[in-house]
Amino acid sequence: MSNFDETIKRYYSSMSLPAEKVETILANSVRVRKSLFSRYYKFAGIAALLLIGFVGLHLQLHKATMTERLLAEIAMNHQKRLNVEVSTDQYEVVQEKLNRLDFSILPVKSELIVNYTLLGGRYCSIHGGLAVQLKVREKASGEFMTLYVTKLTDTLEDITPLDAEFDGVRIRLWKEDNRLLAIAGNKEASQ
Amino acid sequence: MPKMAKSANITWKTSRLPDEGRHKKDCLKMEERDLLNAGFRYALSLVRVEPDAEDLVQESWLRLYKKRGRRINKSLLFRTIRNLFIDQYRRGKLAVFGQFNEEQEYPELTSLPSDVTMMDLELALAGLRPEEREAIFLNSVEGYTVDEIADFTQRSRGTVLSLIHRGKQKMAKVLNPMGSDRQESSI
The missing domain is CATH 3.30.200 (Phosphorylase Kinase; domain 1)
Structure with a gap:
């Protein structure tokens, strides 16, 4: 590695994110992921309810048709x-x-x-x-x-x-x- | 035939020690910290200003984390930072990319003086265009080959070589004015 590369590397290696910033980012990332999961659960819940409703309606219609x-x-x-x-x-x-x-x-x-x-x-x-x-x-x-x-x-x-x-x-x-x-x-x- | 002792058949379940889990968690956090810092340095090579680099790396990290959870690697993070940087640049949030003056000549790079300070380096890097800083960073710090940089930045190999060469020349002029003067006077 040349003298130049080493100097550049040394310069960049001395640069790092402040510890508090790292902690904030990591904490936020967990929160973002959690909110994403809760959104998924919400969607899954709505989808399940719709499915139950649809199946119920289908059964009701089937029953009505059969009686008729x-x-x-x-x-x-x-x-x-x-x-x-x-x-x-x-x-x-x-x-x-x-x-x-x-x-x-x-x-x-x-x-x-x-x-x-x-x-x-x-x-x-x-x-x-x-x-x-x-x-x-x-x-x-x-x-x-x-x-x-x-x-x-x-x-x-x-x-x-x-x-x-x-x-x-x-x-x-x-x-x-x-x-x-x-x-x-x-x-x-x-x- | 003597009966086999019951204890011989016992297999002991090795339960995971609580420290083991904590250690794994710590390692994972350390890896994430290293990755964030690598991303920050790369962002710094693009935007030069620390707060902008912090914002860039934070936004990129959160975007990636939202999509992929912990499955983030350096290449993915760098790519996201780069895309975000280009997006912000296009929106005029970051005024960075300058005109590439192919005609201008710079002296050849000789070895740097040993008394180069961080401030000197910062000044020298400030005089580079972002694409030059990026190419030099990827080459000198991250150890990417010219072909890898060309592939990553979607530039031709020649352009990458030129960016690195010119960038280094510009830096040499700032860091080693005597050497470049000598070289200029000798031409």
Whole structure:
């Protein structure tokens, strides 16, 4: 190394940042990094909330669509007024004749048995699953109604009990003993 | 067969001593201090004024730290300082780069007198253009080769050589006026 280089090096080596300045810079750098991290956490939090909201909304919409589809199916079956395959006023007889059913068709709600007369039943399908469609008549009004019973599946589990009107049909949905039940009647008949 | 003593199977977990962690932390802080000082010297070679150099190195360091945390090295720091310096220069905050007078001749550099003081050196460096100071700093202090300086500053090898040569000549004129006078009179 030349005399010149050495002199220059000596000069620059004698120069250094004041100790307080170094400490300030190092302290600031940690603070800057921390604030950056907290900003990242904030963004991550907002993103997580948005994701949860989005997933929740998606599930809600999916549920709503599924309920709507179910109501449409029930209303359509009711309006078809198909003839019964087993004509009887005994639930036990329908159960016996329609032997492919692996669930009880007898409603737990006694009011159904007391207030409605069974006329017969036939196989049908609800949401792709095997179901029974029972033709009943309300004793008080004489109105013909359709009672549906099917086994609860994972997808039907999400359905919430409700009273609704769909395509001019009044529908009541409820759950009993691991089964989904629905009763449908014409809107005009009840008015 | 005699049963093996239970203690033979015991493996002792060597827990890290608290001093070890502290030592590592201290070393890291020392490295950061050295890096900051190297950056400061480089900034000084560009701006010459100490407060400006301090600001330059602080801003560059914080920018880098924000992006990369502790993963900062000298080359990265120098590059950030340089970019920031150019930015500030363009904004007119630092009035530094002068015109490069290729026509002007300077005497050849001979050895420096032994009684050169820091004040003399400061004066001699003050008379240089920033790019000359930068090239001399990178070459003489940081030990960069001419090719490395050319690559770092994105100048041609010839320009870097010229910057170093002219810078040294200018300094020699300030630091060793007698020698240069002798040389001038001999021409």
